[in-house]
Amino acid sequence: KQEVTQIPAALSVPEGENLVLNCSFTDSAIYNLQWFRQDPGKGLTSLLLIQSSQREQTSGRLNASLDKSSGRSTLYIAASQPGDSATYLCAVRGTGFQKLVFGTGTRLLVSP
Amino acid sequence: DAGVIQSPRHEVTEMGQEVTLRCKPISGHDYLFWYRQTMMRGLELLIYFNNNVPIDDSGMPEDRFSAKMPNASFSTLKIQPSEPRDSAVYFCASSPRTLANYGYTFGSGTRLTVV
Numbered sequence: 001k002q003e004v005t006q007i008p009a010a011l012s013v014p015e016g017e018n019l020v021l022n023c024s025f026t027d028s029a030i031y032n033l034q035w036f037r038q039d040p041g042k043g044l045t046s047l048l049l050i051q052s053s054q055r056e057q058t059s060g061r062l063n064a065s066l067d068k069s070s071g072r073s074t075l076y077i078a079a080s081q082p083g084d085s086a087t088y089l090c091a092v093r094g095t096g097f098q099k100l101v102f103g104t105g106t107r108l109l110v111s112p
Numbered sequence: 113d114a115g116v117i118q119s120p121r122h123e124v125t126e127m128g129q130e131v132t133l134r135c136k137p138i139s140g141h142d143y144l145f146w147y148r149q150t151m152m153r154g155l156e157l158l159i160y161f162n163n164n165v166p167i168d169d170s171g172m173p174e175d176r177f178s179a180k181m182p183n184a185s186f187s188t189l190k191i192q193p194s195e196p197r198d199s200a201v202y203f204c205a206s207s208p209r210t211l212a213n214y215g216y217t218f219g220s221g222t223r224l225t226v227v
Contacts, residue, residue: 034215043203043220089155093215099145099168100205100216102155 002027002094004103012109013080021075021106023090028068034100035064035075036089044089048075080110116219118204124225130192133222135204136185143207145216146179146189150200158202161187194226 003026013019023033032051036044048057048064050073056065063076073090087107091100117136125131137144145160159169164181172179176195181187191198201223205216 032215036218041223044205044218046215046217049215091155091216099157099160101157104154 006103023073118219128193133189137206141206147203
């Protein structure tokens, strides 16, 4: 059974800092890994999707990496802004089934 | 594209009442998923459909929950009778046929409160 863990559970940083969010998964047989952002009381917004054959994806100030063999992914946020404050979720899609298994999330607060 | 559309956005009902949540997936997406989010358990998959056929309903908590997808553009999740512990945010998501190359797109969710 796939299990996805995110560390840290919560993170508070001052504006401008570069930061890294971590995601680990127990079964390396995955199709892809997706990072989402969720604002309080809102739905999930997809940030980045990494295929199992890829090592990283970039979108603006965001960079996600994937090391499938070790079961790890990181989301790097450069020059953080207060608007980045949200909960970040990683989710993996296994090869044996179609469902997305979610991590527990990292709640990020960027203070001005 | 308007994305995945869910209705209602908020639902407050009394214990014992029937609740129906609705979802319209993105046109052309073959997969539809229902998730539930709570503080205690995070995001849990309840059921998913492929080409309108239920494939895996192992996440449906009890017989009180049922889901249907009568056509490619509409799905419902019904709770009958509802209980306070069903209070959660229910999300619908859809995904294209090529599973490896595409991710999920989520709707905005339905916040259900059972009193």
